[in-house]
Amino acid sequence: MIEIELDGKKIDVVEGSTIIQAANQAGTYIPHFCYHKKLSIAASCRMCLVDVEKMPKPMPACATTVASGMVVRTKSDKAVNAQKSVMEFLLINHPLDCPICDQGGECQLQDLAVGYGAGASRYEEEKRVVAVKDVGPLISMQEMTRCIHCTRCVRFGQEIAGVMELGMTHRGEHAEIETFVGQSVDSELSGNMIDICPVGALTSKPFRYSARTWELSRRKSISPHDSTGANLIVQVKNNRVMRVVPLENEAVNECWIADRDRFSYEALNSEERLTTPMLKQGGAWISVDWQTALDYVVKGLKEIRKDHGASSIGALVSPHSTIEELFLAGSLVNGLGSQNVDYRLRNAEFAAVEGIRYLGTSIASLSQLQSVLVVGSNLRKDHPLFAQRIRQAVRKGCEVNAIGSVTPDWAMPVANSLLCADASWVQALADVAAAVALEKGVAAPVLGQASGSAKEIAKSLLAGERKAVLLGNAAAHHARASSLLALANWIADHTGASVGYLTEAANTVGAQFAGALPGPDGKNAAQMLGGGLKAVLLLNNEPEYDSSAGRAAIDSLSKAKMVVTLSPFKANMAFSDVLLPIAPFTETSGTFVNAEGRVQSFHAVVKPLGETRPAWKVLRVLANLLDVAGFDFESSQDVLRQVCGLPPDGEAVLPLRILSNRTQAVIDLQPAVPAPVVADIYALDGLLRRAASLQRTADAQRNNAAQEVTA
Secondary structure, three states: OEEEEEOOEEEEEOOOOEHHHHHHHHOOOOOOOOOOOOOOOOOOOOOOEEEEOOOOOOEEOOOOEOOOOOEEEOOOHHHHHHHHHHHHHHOOOOOOOHHHOOOOOOOHHHHHHHHHOOOOOOOOOOOOOOOOEEOOOOEEEOOHHHOOOOOHHHHHHHHHHOOOOEEEEOOHHHOEEEEOOOOOOOOOOOOHHHHHOOOOOOEEOOOOOOOOHHHOEEEEEEOOOOOOOOEEEEEEEOOEEEEEEEOOEOOOOEOOOOHHHHHHHHHHHOOOEOOOOEEEEOOEEEEOOHHHHHHHHHHHHHHHHHHHOHHHEEEEEOOOOOHHHHHHHHHHHHHOOOOOEEOOOOOOOOOOOOOEOOOOOOOHHHHHOOEEEEEOOOHHHHOHHHHHHHHHHHHOOOEEEEEEOOOOOOOOOOOEEEEOOHHHHHHHHHHHHHHHHHHHOOOOOOOOOOOOHHHHHHHHHHOOOOEEEEEOHHHHOOOOHHHHHHHHHHHHHHHOOEEEEOOOOOOHHHHHHOOOOOOOOOOOHHHHHOOOOOEEEEEOOOHHHHOOOOOHHHHHHHOOOEEEEEEOEOOOOOOOOEEEEEOOHHHOOEEEEOOOOEEEEEOOOOOOOOOOEOHHHHHHHHHHHOOOOOOOOOOHHHHHHHHHOOOOOOEEEOOHHHEOOOOOOOOOOOOOOOOOOOOOOOOOOHHHHOOOOHHHOHHHHHHHHHHHHHO
16 A cells, blocks of 8 residues: 545555546546546546646546655646646537437536536537447447547457457547448447447437436346346336346446346337236137136136146246245145146256255356356357456456357457367366366276367366356256266366356246255156146246247147246247236346345336236235135245245345255266257347347347248
């Protein structure tokens, strides 16, 4: 620590800090545009000029390192006059369109112009005009004339997203921020450029001209998509979700969110929303009231249990549902005498439960890794924010290794990759284990060939102190998932690495914790989807898209006597008999547990649409009508307390004693079939599949084209 004087006060700061970091620590605001705490220093805007004693001219606070005894004045005449001169310069070509600018009310330039701008301009020349650019369905670059060339968006692409999609061309007054010759901005993190743009140059295309910032209410929530558990601020107007932006949480998502977290809200207001209960009568769907629909379901379940036994009833539940919903769905089925409950819709193997599978380390620690092996994951698309963390580690020297079916395109250097068909992943991991055994002078767990890439991966994992073996979605869904885990554990034990699953959905860990798994005599998801059930409850999922059965699920579920779909959307209409409208995450309270075991509760941000009801309430009422005991819950918080005894508000982490990635499985080197089923980036759940703008992205278009070819 060193001591400096800032505006007459002595403060201690970390050696190597910049003046702007020291000022932030002391609670002193220095105006700036190009500086961002998560990006490299550009010092291009010069708005942060301050008066440093013994310096002949004002110095940029973002690029000037503190020194012992330094005297800094941020509000002296010298500093303020310099800042005012910079503001005048920035406004020479800036258009006077604040009344129609989408950024109005939350614009840094607008705010600082009040304090540092002149009442009138000395310039009478015409302002420059920058051509309109179309860069895709998510970001609007209609008003790039407003750009002040802070280059935040350029640095974000290079340093955080890992792809330099924007850059500056030309010089002087002809300088422009643009893409490479007509290309679109396709990064899965691109929406963050909207947040960090200090002016109205980059704006949200779906949100554009739909509301003013001061009209919006801001409410906290949690992303329902991947396993990061990104913290969100949902902005609401007239009981309608208008925009989603990140809520900063350094331990989880920092200040970023993925595009699917940001833009999936469009589905909430889509025409496919189910707003009233529906029954199928004579092949036609009719809208009914809740009492009629519930009576129909209760009568059907009772008759089927009487005629075919309780074991003919089952529930397929989504890991995107809340802990409360998953627990009640399982309890309802169990209360009817059945053990047929499962959330593992895409799995090909259903091993005995040995512990709650999770990340094996903290999310924040991914940024500090020195070596990592990723098995069976398209890391960048499956887990954009985890990839961003590992990208940070790579910038500090981390070596990334991969085992998969295709060359990794993760927007980061991959030191070593072992490519093979997914059926051979177990053998590939066995080869790495053999290479580790050779280096350590111990016996390998199974027969493997220690050569080529396997040797390089082993050397990488044996170097350094902070390392991890991470199993991706395809590894979790693999037909030899247990063998992959057993080998990963052996490698981790002999290299000092942690081992864990990236986990697929927002509540994959929570689904395990809530017990959404079949009992000893229960059917697993594949067995239920294969037919044999007479009554099926589908909670928040569409088996055609969300399960390994794919389109075959339509035929098998059509044979059931009754299929009840609980969904926010008009889903599964081909084979369902009843549709019950349940609330999406914005219209209900609940809890998700992310990949690291962090328990995060949230509240509804808008009222339920139409006759929609929270799923936990629907399940509670069904249980009451079916005379199932133990369903006297008044709130989702009551359910949460019943599940885990954790506080209903705030944040907690599941105890390590119940989290485990250990396995007693015997390693099977035989080639595995079938191939693992993994959802594409914008097809992970029903919300994403119905988000119009996301479905127009390059990723979605490629995936849809590939599916058409396969079909």
